[in-house]
Amino acid sequence: MASPHPPPDPQGDAQQDVPLGQRLFDNVFLWLVAGIAVMAIVYTGWGLYEILSMPPATLP
Amino acid sequence: MTAPAFRTCPFTSLKVDRHAEMLIRANAVVSVVALLVGAVAAVMLVLTRWQAVHLLPAVWFYRILGVHGMSMLIFFIIFFEMAVLYFASTALLNARLVVPKLAWACFGLMVIGAVMVEWMMWAGKADVLFTSYVPLRAHPLFYLGIILFAVGALLVTVIFFANLVVAKREKTYEGSLPLVAYGAVAAAIIAIITLLHGAAIYIPTFLWSLDLMEVDPQVYRMVWWGLGHSSQQINVAAMVSVWYMLGALTVGAVVLNEKISRSAFVLYVLFISMASAHHLLVDPGMGPAWKIVNTSYFMYMAVLASMIHGFTVPAGMELGQRLRGYTNGMFEWLRKAPWGDPGFSALVFSVVVFGFVGGITGVAIGTEQINIIAHNTLRVPGHFHATVVSGTALAFMGVTYYVIPLIFRKKVAFWGMAKMQPYVFAIGMFIFTMSMTFAGSFGVPRRHWDISFSNAPFDVQFSPAVDVLLAFVAIGGLLAATGAFMFIAIAVKSVFLGEPLGEVTRGRAMAGVPQGLTHPPTHAPNVDELNAALHHPSRGIFGVAPGTLALAGVFLLAFVLYYFVNWKVLSFVWKIG
Amino acid sequence: MTPETHTGLQSPRGVWWKPAHKAEKVWVAIAFGWCMVLFAMMPLWHLKGGQNPSGIRRKVDPEAFFQRTQEFIAQYQIGDDRGMPIVAPPAGSDVYLTAMAFQWTPILQLEKDKEYVLHLSSRDVNHGFSLYPLNINFQVVPGYDYGLRVKPTEAGDFRIICNEFCGIGHHIMVGRVIVLDGAPQAATAETAVVAGGDR
Numbered sequence: 139m140a141s142p143h144p145p146p147d148p149q150g151d152a153q154q155d156v157p158l159g160q161r162l163f164d165n166v167f168l169w170l171v172a173g174i175a176v177m178a179i180v181y182t183g184w185g186l187y188e189i190l191s192m193p194p195a196t197l198p
Numbered sequence: 199m200t201a202p203a204f205r206t207c208p209f210t211s212l213k214v215d216r217h218a219e220m221l222i223r224a225n226a227v228v229s230v231v232a233l234l235v236g237a238v239a240a241v242m243l244v245l246t247r248w249q250a251v252h253l254l255p256a257v258w259f260y261r262i263l264g265v266h267g268m269s270m271l272i273f274f275i276i277f278f279e280m281a282v283l284y285f286a287s288t289a290l291l292n293a294r295l296v297v298p299k300l301a302w303a304c305f306g307l308m309v310i311g312a313v314m315v316e317w318m319m320w321a322g323k324a325d326v327l328f329t330s331y332v333p334l335r336a337h338p339l340f341y342l343g344i345i346l347f348a349v350g351a352l353l354v355t356v357i358f359f360a361n362l363v364v365a366k367r368e369k370t371y372e373g374s375l376p377l378v379a380y381g382a383v384a385a386a387i388i389a390i391i392t393l394l395h396g397a398a399i400y401i402p403t404f405l406w407s408l409d410l411m412e413v414d415p416q417v418y419r420m421v422w423w424g425l426g427h428s429s430q431q432i433n434v435a436a437m438v439s440v441w442y443m444l445g446a447l448t449v450g451a452v453v454l455n456e457k458i459s460r461s462a463f464v465l466y467v468l469f470i471s472m473a474s475a476h477h478l479l480v481d482p483g484m485g486p487a488w489k490i491v492n493t494s495y496f497m498y499m500a501v502l503a504s505m506i507h508g509f510t511v512p513a514g515m516e517l518g519q520r521l522r523g524y525t526n527g528m529f530e531w532l533r534k535a536p537w538g539d540p541g542f543s544a545l546v547f548s549v550v551v552f553g554f555v556g557g558i559t560g561v562a563i564g565t566e567q568i569n570i571i572a573h574n575t576l577r578v579p580g581h582f583h584a585t586v587v588s589g590t591a592l593a594f595m596g597v598t599y600y601v602i603p604l605i606f607r608k609k610v611a612f613w614g615m616a617k618m619q620p621y622v623f624a625i626g627m628f629i630f631t632m633s634m635t636f637a638g639s640f641g642v643p644r645r646h647w648d649i650s651f652s653n654a655p656f657d658v659q660f661s662p663a664v665d666v667l668l669a670f671v672a673i674g675g676l677l678a679a680t681g682a683f684m685f686i687a688i689a690v691k692s693v694f695l696g697e698p699l700g701e702v703t704r705g706r707a708m709a710g711v712p713q714g715l716t717h718p719p720t721h722a723p724n725v726d727e728l729n730a731a732l733h734h735p736s737r738g739i740f741g742v743a744p745g746t747l748a749l750a751g752v753f754l755l756a757f758v759l760y761y762f763v764n765w766k767v768l769s770f771v772w773k774i775g
Numbered sequence: 776m777t778p779e780t781h782t783g784l785q786s787p788r789g790v791w792w793k794p795a796h797k798a799e800k801v802w803v804a805i806a807f808g809w810c811m812v813l814f815a816m817m818p819l820w821h822l823k824g825g826q827n828p829s830g831i832r833r834k835v836d837p838e839a840f841f842q843r844t845q846e847f848i849a850q851y852q853i854g855d856d857r858g859m860p861i862v863a864p865p866a867g868s869d870v871y872l873t874a875m876a877f878q879w880t881p882i883l884q885l886e887k888d889k890e891y892v893l894h895l896s897s898r899d900v901n902h903g904f905s906l907y908p909l910n911i912n913f914q915v916v917p918g919y920d921y922g923l924r925v926k927p928t929e930a931g932d933f934r935i936i937c938n939e940f941c942g943i944g945h946h947i948m949v950g951r952v953i954v955l956d957g958a959p960q961a962a963t964a965e966t967a968v969v970a971g972g973d974r
Binding site: 159160163164166167169170172173174176177180181182184185186188189192 | 461492
């Protein structure tokens with residue numbers, strides 16, 4: 139198997155050229171917060187709201 | 199003089215932190231112990247649902263069903279995933295484990311919790327099944343055991359992120375995390391989402407079991423599945439990570455496009471956990487809007503992610519093979535692949551059964567309305583045995599064949615049997631899941647001891663086809679269990695009584711050493727040129743991975759057909775609204 | 776110089792945020808289109824399809840629901856089958872079915888092509904309403920009244936299987952729903968029992 143961590147290439151790897159998308163994707167904590175937030179709001183929060191705001195039965 | 203903190207792997211040149219290595223080993227061993235408990239339970243269960251045998255009496259059937267669920271879905275899989283997290287945040291990055299003492303404390307906590315839970319279940323103090331739906335009540339120590347286990351696991355995810363931060367700061371790797379580590383990040387984030395829901399539900403339920411507070415049954419179901427199903431999505435992310443890893447190790451699979459593969463992991467992180475809702479589609483507690491938005495993983499964006507990985511994983515393998523010279527026709531790359539390498543065969547079966555059987559059935563029965571004809575029937579366990587067992591567990595078995603030489607530094611024992619093991623397991627599980635899914639479409643209930651209803655007040659006559667299907671469920675299940683016991687025997691013997699790995703000569707096949715290590719699938723020095731040539735626009739859309747594109751087309755066709763057949767079947771039942 | 780082509784175990788070098796090969800783009804586009812179809816089907820079926828789990832959903836006290844079921848039985852009972860009351864509510868009415876460990880009460884006698892609001896709830900723990908052999912399945916949760924607007928589309932003598940584990944008697948928990956082809960000429964207990972077979 140080829141060595142997974144080759145020596146740095148003096149020509150490439152310049153931080154200034156890294157696109158925003160790549161830098162965003164590399165930020166694992168951004169996705170940690172986003173993942174928790176989306177779930178907490180769309181599934182858990184909304185779900186709790188649905189259950190807790192349900193009107194009582196009239197048993198017609 | 200103290201022992202060096204790292205050793206250098208002779209195969210990969212990676213620096214392996216010794217503490218991390220010990221923890222990987224410890225978690226892997228406990229994982230296999232849990233698998234053994236779960237597999238023994240599985241045999242007893244299939245022999246009970248096979249009505250002709252009906253092995254266990256009712257009380258023990260339900261008890262062992264709970265043991266099977268807990269041991270497999272929580273203990274086996276999560277201990278294994280802890281090992282994956284340690285590997286991905288240390289060895290894979292040449293990095294160190296930041297707080298070994300805490301890591302060991304977490305391991306201890308998880309083991310204590312697991313033992314408490316198993317003890318309560320086996321002792322009959324927690325006959326509530328894996329889901330423990332309130333108001334079914336178990337002994338408080340059952341809930342406490344789960345809480346301790348979850349706290350330990352949550353802290354391990356924190357250690358995982360701490361390792362990543364330190365590795366970046368100490369510049370132990372250049373550039374971005376390798377894709378396999380990125381997948382582990384996705385798994386770790388989903389694990390945190392899972393465990394937070396676990397805390398949110400088990401702490402109140404523990405207090406309820408002590409009569410200290412009330413727990414609403416519908417709130418319980420909704421929050422519990424935020425733990426219960428999300429935990430399976432940890433498995434999906436970890437499995438895909440392992441797919442990329444096994445592809446690299448066995449056939450030199452290359453990453454087609456980092457942006458695309460990482461986008462798919464990001465979609466998982468954002469949206470995959472929402473589909474916990476598909477257990478609640480026919481519940482009274484929530485309305486159609488909540489159900490539709492959540493069960494669709496937000497407009498099926500997480501399904502898009504799976505379809506992306508379902509393409510890029512085999513395409514990466516195909517491209518890796520083509521770059522190494524297997525360019526004849528559409529499928530030489532697959533025909534000439536190392537089918538005798540159990541890491542490779544496990545990988546392929548995992549991808550195929552997960553995608554074709556697990557994925558397709560899951561999206562269908564997870565559709566709001568189609569769930570009406572599927573909820574709590576055998577279609578549900580039919581589906582999830584195709585995903586978490588034939589998918590994740592099989593992938594984990596496959597990677598174990600590399601973990602044994604690379605981390606435990608032993609030869610794989612019973613090598614002849616090892617080469618066959620993924621086939622036995624996969625074929626068994628395929629028969630099992632197909633038969634079970636089909637039986638479910640007849641209305642056969644899950645979690646049910648006696649479908650002859652011999653003591654019920656009214657008769658229920660199932661078609662004789664159902665008895666045949668349940669017999670096949672048992673046959674497939676017994677074959678798969680055999681495959682599981684084969685794997686356990688191999689793992690235990692290798693680790694505890696196995697031959698030390700010793701010298702491995704490149705180019706010479708060795709019993710007990712997978713082909714990826716004796717004949718590493720390295721690429722030629724001009725691989726970039728070869729890759730550019732394959733990508734050349736003149737070769738059109740079929741330039742890079744024509745075989746995979748064809749297989750993806752077959753998959754899509756199967757998906758469309760199965761999906762719309764379900765709608766048609768639904769249209770025949772009563773009008774309901 | 777180290778190649779750019781790499782495996783998933785290797786850190787990608789430099790900028791990897793690059794356009795994908797056409798095959799990948801086409802597959803992602805097709806998959807995205809399919810996902811949109813999958814998503815559209817659910818609201819579409821709410822508009823055009825006949826089976827949706829919407830229902831009239833309310834919170835209810837389990838004992839109050841059980842009492843209402845008893846009143847419902849008293850109002851429309853026409854007989855019984857081995858001790859379980861058979862109830863024939865008129866078309867368009869609210870029908871009450873209580874699940875409890877380990878029975879479904881009462882036996883319902885409905886008419887084909889007529890609409891009812893079928894209220895499902897539990898007196899104790901979770902149960903699973905599974906109408907056999909139609910394979911219509913709903914979760915029955917204590918504390919919640921699931922009022923499903925139903926219209927039987929075929930006559931028959933159906934069974935309700937419980938498909939949510941509810942305790943040691945879970946597998947003997949079977950109920951019964953009779954659907955007649957038209958208004959019964961003289962609805963009697965005997966007619967209903969004979970129509971249902973010998974057990």
